[in-house]
Amino acid sequence: MIVSILGGTGEQGPGMALRWAKAGIQVIIGSRQQSKAAQVADELNEELGEALIQGMANPEAAAAAEVVALTVPFSAHKSTIESVKAHLKDKVFIDVCVPLDPENPRKMLMPPAGSATEEAQALLGDDVRVVAAFQNVAAHELRHLDHGIECDVLVCGNDREARQTVIGLVKQMGLHPVDAGLAYNARVVESLTALLIGLNIRNKVKGSGIHVTGL
Numbered sequence: 497m498i499v500s501i502l503g504g505t506g507e508q509g510p511g512m513a514l515r516w517a518k519a520g521i522q523v524i525i526g527s528r529q530q531s532k533a534a535q536v537a538d539e540l541n542e543e544l545g546e547a548l549i550q551g552m553a554n555p556e557a558a559a560a561a562e563v564v565a566l567t568v569p570f571s572a573h574k575s576t577i578e579s580v581k582a583h584l585k586d587k588v589f590i591d592v593c594v595p596l597d598p599e600n601p602r603k604m605l606m607p608p609a610g611s612a613t614e615e616a617q618a619l620l621g622d623d624v625r626v627v628a629a630f631q632n633v634a635a636h637e638l639r640h641l642d643h644g645i646e647c648d649v650l651v652c653g654n655d656r657e658a659r660q661t662v663i664g665l666v667k668q669m670g671l672h673p674v675d676a677g678l679a680y681n682a683r684v685v686e687s688l689t690a691l692l693i694g695l696n697i698r699n700k701v702k703g704s705g706i707h708v709t710g711l
């Protein structure tokens with residue numbers, strides 16, 4: 497399988513890329529600038545000791561993959577989706593973005609669709625299967641490969657088969673997925689991120705997470 501991470505040059509994307517590459521998945525880092533994507537891919541490959549990750553401009557990265565993940569600030573959510581929409585038909589699209597209030601990341605500023613995930617699904621239409629995942633896992637937790645992650649990955653989206661694809665990808669990273677049902681649950685999943693950021697600040701920690709019990 498080939499997985500692309502659009503905006504994978506920032507905080508959240510590299511840890512996802514490293515973990516998938518290490519599991520034998522072909523990974524492409526996407527960026528607005530091909531040269532930046534290539535540079536980040538080179539740095540990550542150096543860490544892996546093998547050339548497992550490629551760098552491409554976002555549209556090429558979207559076109560080349562079967563599964564496309566999006567890790568950009570929410571302010572760039574709509575414009576990035578629109579810039580790659582033509583390349584996403586029949587693909588699984590993993591939305592990692594959280595509509596945090598830029599003035600106060602302990603608060604959400606949800607879009608009219610209800611959540612980033614629902615906005616992505618509305619923008620992309622029924623030909624693209626949007627799945628929310630990884631919103632509650634901190635970037636630095638993902639980035640250190642030897643670090644065991646206790647935080648569950650809540651996975652939601654309207655297509656059951658697409659959720660199963662993403663659940664498989666989460667497991668391959670060594671993380672624990674939870675099938676969180678339909679896309680409207682992304683309102684809760686995305687909001688948990690603001691709650692966790694508040695918990696981090698109040699408790700002077702960096703990586704609070706959530707773990708569902710009783711399943």
Ligand SMILES: NC(=O)c1ccc[n+]([C@@H]2O[C@H](COP(=O)([O-])OP(=O)(O)OC[C@H]3O[C@@H](n4cnc5c(N)ncnc54)[C@H](OP(=O)(O)O)[C@@H]3O)[C@@H](O)[C@H]2O)c1
Pocket residue numbers: 503504505506507508509526527528529532533566567568569570571572575576592593594595596630631632633634635636689
């Ligand atoms: N960081 C975390 O711990 C974390 C955890 C869970 C969820 N998230 C969510 O994941 C998403 C990405 O977070 P992040 O911390 O990785 O963000 P980030 O480092 O600030 O940005 C990621 C990448 O987005 C691209 N980007 C920035 N501004 C853009 C614009 N105006 N238009 C298009 N692309 C732009 C940049 O890539 P190029 O310059 O290469 O194009 C940048 O490297 C956010 O929605 C965040 O809420 C983050």
